[in-house]
Amino acid sequence: WIGILVLYTVHKGHFNCLGGGLLRTYLLILLVLLASIICVISALVYVSMQGTISNPGPRKSLPKLLYIRLFLYLPEFIWAVVGAVWVSDSSVHCEKTVINIILVTVIASWVIIIFTVIGILIVFDPLGGKKTFYLTSGVDRNLESSQSGQLLYNVKNTATRVWEKRIRLLCCCIVQDDDHRVAFTSIAELFRNYFSDTDLVPSDIAAGLTLLHQEQDKMESCPKDPEEVLCHSPSSLVTDDLDIELETAAHYMLFAAAAYGWPYYIYTNPFTALCKLSGDCCRNRPTDSDITGSDRHNFHFGSILKMTGLQYRDFIHISFHNKIYEIPFFVALDHKKEAIVVAVRGTLSFEDVLTDLSADCEDLTLEDVIENGFVHKGITQAANYIYRKLINDGILNQAFTIAPEYKLVIVGHSLGELKINVPEIKHLTSLVYLKCIFLFLSKSLADYTKHFIVSVIVGKDLVARLSMPNMEDLKRRIVRIVANCNRPKYQILLRGCWYEVFGGDPDDFPTELDGRNQGDLTQPLLAEESLMVHRSPSYNTLEDESHLNSPPQYPHLYLPGRIIHIVEESSCSRWCSSDIKYTARWSNQTVFSSILISPKMVTDHMPDVVLKALNSLSQEHGSCISCRAQ
Numbered sequence: 042w043i044g045i046l047v048l049y050t051v052h053k054g055h056f057n058c059l060g061g062g063l064l065r066t067y068l069l070i071l072l073v074l075l076a077s078i079i080c081v082i083s084a085l086v087y088v089s090m091q092g093t094i095s096n097p098g099p100r101k102s103l104p105k106l107l108y109i110r111l112f113l114y115l116p117e118f119i120w121a122v123v124g125a126v127w128v129s130d131s132s133v134h135c136e137k138t139v140i141n142i143i144l145v146t147v148i149a150s151w152v153i154i155i156f157t158v159i160g161i162l163i164v165f166d167p168l169g170g171k172k173t174f175y176l177t178s179g180v181d182r183n184l185e186s187s188q189s190g191q192l193l194y195n196v197k198n199t200a201t202r203v204w205e206k207r208i209r210l211l212c213c214c215i216v217q218d219d220d221h222r223v224a225f226t227s228i229a230e231l232f233r234n235y236f237s238d239t240d241l242v243p244s245d246i247a248a249g250l251t252l253l254h255q256e257q258d259k260m261e262s263c264p265k266d267p268e269e270v271l272c273h274s275p276s277s278l279v280t281d282d283l284d285i286e287l288e289t290a291a292h293y294m295l296f297a298a299a300a301y302g303w304p305y306y307i308y309t310n311p312f313t314a315l316c317k318l319s320g321d322c323c324r325n326r327p328t329d330s331d332i333t334g335s336d337r338h339n340f341h342f343g344s345i346l347k348m349t350g351l352q353y354r355d356f357i358h359i360s361f362h363n364k365i366y367e368i369p370f371f372v373a374l375d376h377k378k379e380a381i382v383v384a385v386r387g388t389l390s391f392e393d394v395l396t397d398l399s400a401d402c403e404d405l406t407l408e409d410v411i412e413n414g415f416v417h418k419g420i421t422q423a424a425n426y427i428y429r430k431l432i433n434d435g436i437l438n439q440a441f442t443i444a445p446e447y448k449l450v451i452v453g454h455s456l457g458e459l460k461i462n463v464p465e466i467k468h469l470t471s472l473v474y475l476k477c478i479f480l481f482l483s484k485s486l487a488d489y490t491k492h493f494i495v496s497v498i499v500g501k502d503l504v505a506r507l508s509m510p511n512m513e514d515l516k517r518r519i520v521r522i523v524a525n526c527n528r529p530k531y532q533i534l535l536r537g538c539w540y541e542v543f544g545g546d547p548d549d550f551p552t553e554l555d556g557r558n559q560g561d562l563t564q565p566l567l568a569e570e571s572l573m574v575h576r577s578p579s580y581n582t583l584e585d586e587s588h589l590n591s592p593p594q595y596p597h598l599y600l601p602g603r604i605i606h607i608v609e610e611s612s613c614s615r616w617c618s619s620d621i622k623y624t625a626r627w628s629n630q631t632v633f634s635s636i637l638i639s640p641k642m643v644t645d646h647m648p649d650v651v652l653k654a655l656n657s658l659s660q661e662h663g664s665c666i667s668c669r670a671q
Contacts (some may be wrong), residue, residue: 042075048142060133067452074116081110082395087255094245095524105661114154116181121131124341137613164243167203180259180261195524200237204229215391220365228398235512239520245492248477250521251537254638255547278664287625288604289498290377297454298648299348300342300371300386302361306348309649311446318343332359345371357381357443358436365392366399366422376398385427387648396423400509402596405486415596422520455504469621487599487630494602498628499654500609501637509597515636541640599630606632609641609652623654 049068056065064594085106091099104613126149127133128140203278208225215221241249298305307314318340350510357372369386388397400417433436439445482490498505526533536548606628609621644650 045072058135061135071120074120081106081555090529093527094530100108116401118154122591123148155647163207200233201229204232212391223394224399226366227401231400244522244530246519248533250522250638252522252526253518255540257638259547283625283627286495288659291659293452294381294652294655295347297452297653298382299345300384300388303344306344333362357440363390363392365395368393368423368425370427372440379447381447383451385453482598484599487601490601491603496600497605499607499651501639501642502645503642504646506633506636510597513638585614600633604628608640623657625658
């Protein structure tokens with residue numbers, strides 16, 4: 042608006058060119074139109090700042106302002122068309138500077154309109170009042186049971202279709218087959234079930250996360266009970282066993298990271314990777330029978346060679362084939378540790394994300410486990426794919442024919458789970474699983490895997506805690522804390538951004554819980570219930586937590602095997618990466634039964650961070666051994 046005003050003021054007396062009359066009218070009306078839009082948006086901002094998240098009363102005029110803004114899109118669209126016509130008119134002979142400025146204005150108008158339409162397509166909820174009308178408790182008093190059931194069926198179908206369309210839109214770049222369509226429907230139902238019982242928008246969730254983070258930091262600053270502190274003396278057998286496992290994990294984590302191929306290699310070596318890989322792209326590679334899938338210019342295989350330090354002849358099989366439930370992996374001979382290594386790639390493509398999000402539980406029965414177990418559907422199908430390739434295609438038999446005395450080690454970061462138990466293979470002396478932290482098992486299976494799986498978790502890794510029960514618990518905590526906070530949302534978000542970036546002391550926001558009796562805290566607050574459209578089987582307010590009448594939709598799943606938890610200990614600032622020290626300890630599955638909020642909750646999962654932490658601990662252990670020897 043300021044730019045158009047300056048343009049009109051400077052050229053006020055210079056509209057005598059051919060087409061100048063239309064330009065003058067265009068600029069005047071555009072000034073009025075933009076001023077109107079600015080006034081409406083300012084009113085929207087002011088009204089949106091009123092009240093609290095759970096008290097929308099002061100914002101009751103917001104829908105009217107939204108409709109006014111929506112109405113202004115019509116003249117804005119028309120005037121964008123008029124501007125495009127004027128700029129493209131070859132008969133206009135005004136100053137070139139003026140034409141260029143009008144061209145920039147027209148382009149900006151179209152960009153705003155296009156992004157607005159895309160935003161509406163992605164985030165608009167067409168269910169609207171239907172969901173609220175049905176899911177309120179009084180609907181079954183007004184409708185017959187058959188009508189109620191039909192309405193519920195229609196609402197669920199509509200919600201599933203909405204999520205399915207969103208997922209298809211996000212995955213429009215990948216080839217879609219029957220497996221994709223089944224996965225889309227399954228994931229859509231997952232999102233529908235998760236979001237159907239809340240009345241939260243993304244900014245509510247952001248406010249809830251920052252409040253939870255500050256509350257969590259206040260709790261962590263409190264002194265812990267003695268039984269909560271785990272410590273072992275340096276001479277204990279437990280510590281010696283941990284040091285050995287850390288050294289082994291650091292060695293094999295390199296194979297797990299190498300499975301990501303050239304994206305990881307370039308990410309960790311941004312200035313030199315392309316030069317090194319381009320020198321190897323034309324070299325000879327193993328025969329086509331050893332490699333499946335696409336590896337254009339040999340970049341994937343070249344990166345694996347660089348990171349592992351192995352030779353061509355050390356690789357038995359390499360698969361870059363990637364579809365939903367079918368993930369890349371390679372099999373190689375590790376002469377240093379005398380092991381046959383199966384390295385499974387983690388999440389990297391859209392197909393891998395769809396595999397991860399296929400989070401239904403499947404039954405799994407093993408001879409050695411009396412109780413039937415549950416496993417993650419998507420990752421289990423991916424494991425079955427690799428299992429069939431290793432056994433049915435004779436890959437492992439070929440490997441053990443070459444190195445019959447070697448043990449078998451299976452590694453992977455973020456995604457991968459496999460157990461080989463074939464009588465024909467006589468030399469299965471060791472099975473190690475590294476960082477299988479996206480896989481979740483039922484309690485019986487998790488305990489069973491302690492004999493052959495080692496999982497490594499760094500810090501507050503989000504993915505290690507990303508099970509559906511934990512997500513339901515996070516939703517409950519977000520609803521609880523935002524409903525009880527008496528501050529406007531913009532204050533929460535501004536203070537939260539400052540705290541996340543610069544640190545400081547956690548803020549003590551006043552809440553409805555302040556001053557209430559302890560007995561009253563077991564009752565749900567009115568504000569909390571206003572944010573819950575209905576009570577889902579997986580969501581329960583505090584008074585229901587002790588006695589659930591119906592089983593949850595998603596059973597509790599746990600991390601597999603023995604768990605090494607690595608924690609960062611550093612005295613530097615929040616975003617400082619120098620002089621970071623790590624400590625590691627054996628942990629148990631219940632420690633990861635809740636999602637912890639942290640600025641590093643995502644980066645702690647990255648393979649380079651895990652490898653850095655393991656290398657740091659391994660080097661520290663090696664230096665201690667040399668000091669003792671001296």
